Amino acid sequence: MPRTGRDVLLDVLRSEGVRNVFGNPGSTELPLMDALAATDDVDYVLALQEATAVGMADGYAQVTGRPAFLNLHTSAGLGNAVGNLTNAVANRTPLVVTAGQQHYGHIEADPLLSGDLVGLARPVSKWAHEVRTLRELGTYLRRAFRDAVSDPAGPVFLSLPMSTLDEEGPPDTPPRGDVRRAATADGLHDLADALTAGPPGSVAVVAGDEVAQSQGIADLVALAEALGAPVFTSPLHSTGVVPPGHPLFAGMLPPAAAGVRAALAPYATVFLVGGQAFMAYPFTDGPPLAEGTTLVHLSPDPAMVGRAHPVRLGAVGHVAATLRALLPLVAERVDAAAAADALAAATARRATEIEHFEQLAIDRYPARPMDAMAAAHALVRALPDGSVVVDEGITSGFYLRAFHHWTEPGRYFFCKGGGLGWGMPAALGVSLAYEREVPVLCGVGDGSAMYSPQALWTAAHEGLPVVFTVLNNRQYLILKNYLRGMKGDTVRTGRFVAMDIDEPPVDYVGLARSMGVDATLVESAHDVGDAVRDALASGRPHLLELPIAAP
Numbered sequence: 001m002p003r004t005g006r007d008v009l010l011d012v013l014r015s016e017g018v019r020n021v022f023g024n025p026g027s028t029e030l031p032l033m034d035a036l037a038a039t040d041d042v043d044y045v046l047a048l049q050e051a052t053a054v055g056m057a058d059g060y061a062q063v064t065g066r067p068a069f070l071n072l073h074t075s076a077g078l079g080n081a082v083g084n085l086t087n088a089v090a091n092r093t094p095l096v097v098t099a100g101q102q103h104y105g106h107i108e109a110d111p112l113l114s115g116d117l118v119g120l121a122r123p124v125s126k127w128a129h130e131v132r133t134l135r136e137l138g139t140y141l142r143r144a145f146r147d148a149v150s151d152p153a154g155p156v157f158l159s160l161p162m163s164t165l166d167e168e169g170p171p172d173t174p175p176r177g178d179v180r181r182a183a184t185a186d187g188l189h190d191l192a193d194a195l196t197a198g199p200p201g202s203v204a205v206v207a208g209d210e211v212a213q214s215q216g217i218a219d220l221v222a223l224a225e226a227l228g229a230p231v232f233t234s235p236l237h238s239t240g241v242v243p244p245g246h247p248l249f250a251g252m253l254p255p256a257a258a259g260v261r262a263a264l265a266p267y268a269t270v271f272l273v274g275g276q277a278f279m280a281y282p283f284t285d286g287p288p289l290a291e292g293t294t295l296v297h298l299s300p301d302p303a304m305v306g307r308a309h310p311v312r313l314g315a316v317g318h319v320a321a322t323l324r325a326l327l328p329l330v331a332e333r334v335d336a337a338a339a340a341d342a343l344a345a346a347t348a349r350r351a352t353e354i355e356h357f358e359q360l361a362i363d364r365y366p367a368r369p370m371d372a373m374a375a376a377h378a379l380v381r382a383l384p385d386g387s388v389v390v391d392e393g394i395t396s397g398f399y400l401r402a403f404h405h406w407t408e409p410g411r412y413f414f415c416k417g418g419g420l421g422w423g424m425p426a427a428l429g430v431s432l433a434y435e436r437e438v439p440v441l442c443g444v445g446d447g448s449a450m451y452s453p454q455a456l457w458t459a460a461h462e463g464l465p466v467v468f469t470v471l472n473n474r475q476y477l478i479l480k481n482y483l484r485g486m487k488g489d490t491v492r493t494g495r496f497v498a499m500d501i502d503e504p505p506v507d508y509v510g511l512a513r514s515m516g517v518d519a520t521l522v523e524s525a526h527d528v529g530d531a532v533r534d535a536l537a538s539g540r541p542h543l544l545e546l547p548i549a550a551p
Contacts, residue, residue: 005134005165006035011173012141013042018069020045020432022057026073028100028113031165045432045462047425048454050077054084055425055452056432058093059390062239063410063433065213067094067148074100075115083419083451085124088155090417091238092209092275094148095155096141097121101130104163121157130159134167138174146179151300151318152275153213184325185298185317192329194296194313195271200228200339204267206253207241208234208274209416210300216320217241217409220273223323224248226331228342229271232263235279240412245354245405247347252401258284265290269312272297273319275304279416282482298322357402365525369549372396372471378528379441379469379546380404384536387411387439388430392423394445395478396471396548421451424468428455431464439536440465446472446501446508453511459541460516467535468512468543473550474502480550512543519543 009032013021022045025033036044047053050072057068072078078099088095099121101107102114121128126147131137137160144156185191195203205227211220221242224231231242235255242249253260257280264270270293277297278288287309289295294312297305298319305314315322361377376399380389389404391397391414406412413430415422427442434440449470459466476499483490483499490496512519522531522544535542 002168002170005137005167006031008134008138008173009141009160009165010035010039010042012138012145013069015176016145017066019043020060021069021071022047022053022060022429023071024048024050024053024073024077025071026077026100026113028074028102028162029071031162032071032100032160035165046458048457049452050080051084051421052425052452052454052458054081054088054095055422055455056429056458057095058084058088058091058422059413059426059429060433061093061095061429062091062413062426063430065149067096067145068429070095070097072097072099074102074113075117075120076113078117078120082120082124084422084425085155087415087417087419087422089124091415092153092213093155094153096144096148097125097155097157098160099157101159101161104161107161117159118157121159124155125157126154128157128159131161131164134164134169135172137164138172142174142176146177150179152303182318182321185315185322187313187315188322188326188329190313191296191298191315191326192333194269194294195227195330196333198268200335200342202268203227203229204250204264204270205229205231206234206264206270206272206274207231207237208272208276209238209241210274210319211241212239212409214300214319214321215409216323217243219320219323219327221246221248223327223330225343226327226334226336226339228339228346230346234274234276235260236414236416238414238416240406240409243405243407244402245350245407247343247350249350253278255279255281256284257286257288260288261286261290264288264293267293269294269296273323275299275301277304277307277309281418282485361399361403367549368524369547370523370525372473372548373399374525375471375528375546375548376400376443377403378525379443379532382529382532383441384439387441388413388434390423390427390430390440390442392420392426392445392448393443393471394448395473395481396443396445400443420448423448424452424455425458427466427468428459428462428464431466432462436463436465440467441532442466442468444468444470446470446474446506447476449508450501450506453515456512456515456517456541456543464541465536465539466541467532468517468541469532470508470543470545471548472508472545473548474505475500475550477550508543508545517541517543519545521545521547523547
């Protein structure tokens with residue numbers, strides 16, 4: 001019997017394991033919505049704005065490791081989504097993004113809601129294409145799911161004309177292929193030689209998101225222990241890369257070349273594991289590595305090796321597979337006793353650092369308004385083991401990241417793209433991916449919260465038990481701090497233009513309740529822990545507004 005384009009689309013979604021479609025529908029998406037009315041195995045997760053839909057899909061895909069499926073409303077909806085799609089590109093999140101195009105029966109007349117969707121999507125996609133016929137629909141859908149998750153992962157885009165989804169033809173849906181991605185890099189012996197040329201303590205490891213994305217955290221830790229090498233994380237990494245409580249964890253590199261240079265100057269060799277080497281913002285003069293420091297780089301993306309910084313040795317391959325194959329070669333070359341001594345010294349040092357940082361936060365609990373460090377400490381310490389933190393705290397995010405001592409992968413998420421409005425919807429996607437069974441805390445600044453407050457409605461609608469915590473200093477503090485560093489007219493006049501959100505102040509408790517989410521104002525760090533525990537115990541979404549002082 002003849003079948004339609006919507007049948008082909010649903011065939012592909014089911015066989016690719018898609019159980020949720022994220023989106024906000026319009027008239028050009030009605031063929032898909034009509035098809036979903038006859039199904040009970042693919043759920044539509046409704047967002048009230050497209051940027052929220054993208055953020056949800058981003059969080060969901062980061063947890064599952066599989067492409068999430070998005071359906072947006074033609075050019076206007078795609079335009080709304082672009083901001084969070086830039087974040088997905090930066091996060092290397094696999095997304096299959098679709099949008100409805102007008103019916104081809106009158107496309108030449110420039111009908112309402114038609115447009116150059118491919119042109120709009122191309123800058124935020126690995127590739128973009130408008131499906132022209134039923135015959136090519138299945139092929140391009142399969143290609144989209146394959147390419148979205150292929151290194152380097154990221155969004156791909158398909159424009160779906162209404163007429164293509166309604167077109168009838170032979171029942172031809174191409175089968176799903178079994179694609180394996182675990183090729184180790186070449187030159188492993190040379191790589192092992194480069195990492196063991198000096199004594200333990202002369203090598204520093206810098207780990208990027210690709211370590212976690214390849215499920216290589218345990219492999220990286222084992223290699224670092226064999227070398228006795230400290231492990232820094234790349235500036236603004238988007239997921240948990242190294243367990244923060246591990247003795248060799250040396251912290252996140254600062255996102256400025258001068259800060260990176262200072263942190264890595266003591267080491268003769270830097271082993272970068274991941275993609276973009278040293279993301280920098282704001283500008284500081286000079287390179288990120290001191291003169292004489294050797295850079296060795298392993299990346300799954302050949303375009304990243306030597307892209308901005310010269311390498312002594314570059315290797316391209318699957319991160320986890322390469323690290324696993326490299327470990328025995330390093331072990332047979334390294335001074336094992338010296339590496340063990342370095343690990344023992346790091347263990348004592350890290351324990352002292354953690355104790356000192358904990359005490360600093362506790363000492364700040366009495367402050368009113370609440371201190372940001374104390375607030376973050378109280379939030380994270382109230383969470384049960386295995387909880388997830390989705391962090392868009394911006395200025396307070398440093399503390400959320402530092403205090404969340406996760407031990408399992410997939411327990412910390414951050415958006416390194418820099419576009420606001422990602423955190424609240426991403427937390428919903430994370431909760432959905434964990435089937436509502438893992439506690440999720442979303443730490444978000446007040447400025448970020450106002451970019452996607454619609455996420456609160458979806459949280460209530462879907463019953464997702466996320467605890468949203470708005471750390472509210474009523475200003476864009478990070479911008480003020482950058483302006484202070486510029487020492488320009490702002491500092492001279494004491495006037496910060498368009499940096500305050502206090503006339504009128506936003507009532508986040510009232511905003512949440514208007515969307516069907518319970519909410520509480522918490523004004524003392526001593527009360528934060530009980531508020532978090534009560535919110536988690538409710539099993540419902542809950543927002544906590546925490547007024548914090550600006551340093």
